[in-house]
Amino acid sequence: MPGTVVLGSQFGDEGKGKVIDFLAEHADVVVRFHGGANAGHTVLVGEEKYAFHLVPSGILRPSTMNVIGNGVVLDPATLLQELEDLRKRGHRAENLRISDRAHVVMPYHKAQDRVEEDLKGKFKAGTTGRGIGPCYQDKVGRFGIRMADLLDPSVLADKLETLVPIKQRLLAAYGSHDTIDGKAIHREYAGYGERLGPYVTDTSVLLEGELRAGRRVLFEGAHGTHLDIDHGIYPYGTSSNCVSAEAAIGSGLGPRAIDEVIGVVKGFTSRVGTGPFPTELQDETAEYLRERGGGEYGTTTHRPRRVGWLDLVMLRLSARVNGLTGLAVTKLDVLGGLKTIKVCTAYTFADERIEEYPADMRLLSKVKPVYADFAGWPDLPEKEWGGIAAKGVDALPEAVRTYLDALSKAMRAPVRIVSVGRSRDATIHVAT
Numbered sequence: 001m002p003g004t005v006v007l008g009s010q011f012g013d014e015g016k017g018k019v020i021d022f023l024a025e026h027a028d029v030v031v032r033f034h035g036g037a038n039a040g041h042t043v044l045v046g047e048e049k050y051a052f053h054l055v056p057s058g059i060l061r062p063s064t065m066n067v068i069g070n071g072v073v074l075d076p077a078t079l080l081q082e083l084e085d086l087r088k089r090g091h092r093a094e095n096l097r098i099s100d101r102a103h104v105v106m107p108y109h110k111a112q113d114r115v116e117e118d119l120k121g122k123f124k125a126g127t128t129g130r131g132i133g134p135c136y137q138d139k140v141g142r143f144g145i146r147m148a149d150l151l152d153p154s155v156l157a158d159k160l161e162t163l164v165p166i167k168q169r170l171l172a173a174y175g176s177h178d179t180i181d182g183k184a185i186h187r188e189y190a191g192y193g194e195r196l197g198p199y200v201t202d203t204s205v206l207l208e209g210e211l212r213a214g215r216r217v218l219f220e221g222a223h224g225t226h227l228d229i230d231h232g233i234y235p236y237g238t239s240s241n242c243v244s245a246e247a248a249i250g251s252g253l254g255p256r257a258i259d260e261v262i263g264v265v266k267g268f269t270s271r272v273g274t275g276p277f278p279t280e281l282q283d284e285t286a287e288y289l290r291e292r293g294g295g296e297y298g299t300t301t302h303r304p305r306r307v308g309w310l311d312l313v314m315l316r317l318s319a320r321v322n323g324l325t326g327l328a329v330t331k332l333d334v335l336g337g338l339k340t341i342k343v344c345t346a347y348t349f350a351d352e353r354i355e356e357y358p359a360d361m362r363l364l365s366k367v368k369p370v371y372a373d374f375a376g377w378p379d380l381p382e383k384e385w386g387g388i389a390a391k392g393v394d395a396l397p398e399a400v401r402t403y404l405d406a407l408s409k410a411m412r413a414p415v416r417i418v419s420v421g422r423s424r425d426a427t428i429h430v431a432t
C-alpha cells in the first residue's frame with residue numbers, strides 16, 4: 001500500500017480472490033481495472049462461498065469502497081444479479097462506484113463472441129462466451145457504448161440507431177442467424193442505466209482524491225498475465241491488458257499511483273481454454289491435482305481446468321512485464337502427498353535450449369520442458385495447515401520452504417503471502 005496491484009502470474013485462477021480478500025482488510029478502496037464477467041473470483045468466508053464476476057472483492061467488507069474502473073467491460077445484467085445475490089445474503093452493496101467511461105457489454109457482443117469462436121476453428125481461445133472480446137473490439141473501433149450513454153435514454157437511442165444495423169450486417173455476414181431488436185435493447189439497457197445510475201461517477205477523479213487523502217487502494221487484477229492481449233498466449237488469451245500497468249490506465253491514474261505489485265502464483269499451473277501449455281499433465285497426477293484443487297473447474301464456465309507443473313519460463317515473463325515487487329503463493333496444500341514435485345526451468349526444441357517464453361505459438365506447442373525435481377511434502381489435514389499458518393512461515397515443512405525459495409529466486413521477488421488452504425485463516429503474511 002498505498003497503491004498495491006494484485007494480479008495473476010499465470011493463466012488466471014491462481015487464487016487471487018482469496019489473496020485480494022485477505023489484503024482488502026488493509027485497504028480503503030478496491031478497484032477492478034480490466035476484464036469483465038469472464039473473471040471469476042472465489043472467496044470463502046467461514047463456510048460461505050462467494051463467486052464474483054464483476055463486483056470488486058472488497059464488497060464483503062462494509063467499510064471498503066469498491067470501484068469498477070474505466071478499463072472494465074461491464075455487463076449490467078450480471079452486475080445487478082450479483083448485487084441482488086449479495087443483498088439476499090445480507091450484504092449492503094452501497095459502497096460501489098462505477099466509472100462513467102466503462103464500456104457496456106451488449107447482447108450482440110455475446111452473439112458475436114459465439115460466431116467468431118466458431119469461425120476461428122483451431123485458433124479459437126475457448127472464450128467464456130461473455131462477449132468480452134467483441135466489446136473490447138468495439139471500444140477500440142469506436143463503436144462502443146459507455147456507462148455514461150446508458151444514463152441518457154436519448155443518447156442511447158441515438159447510438160443504437162446507428163450501431164444496431166451495423167451489427168446486424170456483421171452478424172449476417174458471419175452466417176449468424178441471431179437477430180438484434182434495437183427497441184428491446186433500448187428498453188432493457190435504459191432500465192439498467194436507471195438502476196445503476198446512482199453508482200456511476202468519474203472514478204478517476206474519485207480515486208485521485210482517495211490517494212491524495214492517504215487512503216490505501218488495492219487494484220484487483222481479474223485474470224492472469226499470460227492471458228494478456230500483448231504479453232499472453234495470443235490469440236488464445238483474453239482481450240484486455242492484464243498486466244500491472246493496466247491498473248493505472250484502467251483506473252484513470254498515472255503509473256506513480258502504483259507502489260507495489262504482488263503476483264499471485266499457484267503452486268502448479270492450470271488453464272481453462274485452448275492453446276499451448278508445455279508443462280501440461282495428462283496422467284494420474286493431473287487428476288490428483290484437479291480433484292484436490294477442489295476448485296479446479298472454471299469459476300465462470302465450470303469447465304475442468306487443464307493442469308500441469310509450475311513453469312518458471314512463464315513466471316519469469318510475469319515478473320518482468322509486471323515489475324513484481326512480491327509474490328503470493330497459493331494452493332501449496334493441494335500439492336501435498338506427492339513424492340516428487342517437478343518445476344520447469346527452461347524449454348528445449350531441436351536440441352536448443354529456450355530460456356524465454358516465445359511469441360511463436362507453434363514453437364511453444366512443440367517445446368519440451370526441462371525439469372528440476374523438488375522433494376514433496378506431506379498431505380496434511382486442513383486443520384494442521386491452519387495451525388502451521390498461525391505459527392508463520394518458519395513453521396512450514398522444510399520442503400515447502402525450499403520450493404518457495406526457488407520460486408522467489410527465479411522471479412527475483414520476495415514471497416509476501418503464502419496460502420495453504422481455502423479459508424482466510426490458512427494464510428501467512430510474511431513479514432518484511
Ligand code: IMP
Nearest residue numbers: 012038039125126127128237238272273
Ligand atoms: P474471454 O476472456 O471470455 O474472451 O476468453 C478468452 C480466454 O481467456 C479463454 O481461454 C478463457 O478461458 C480465458 N479466460 C478469461 N478469463 C479468465 C479467468 O478469469 N480465468 C481463467 N481463464 C480466463
Ligand code: MG
Nearest residue numbers: 013040041299
Ligand atoms: Mg478465476
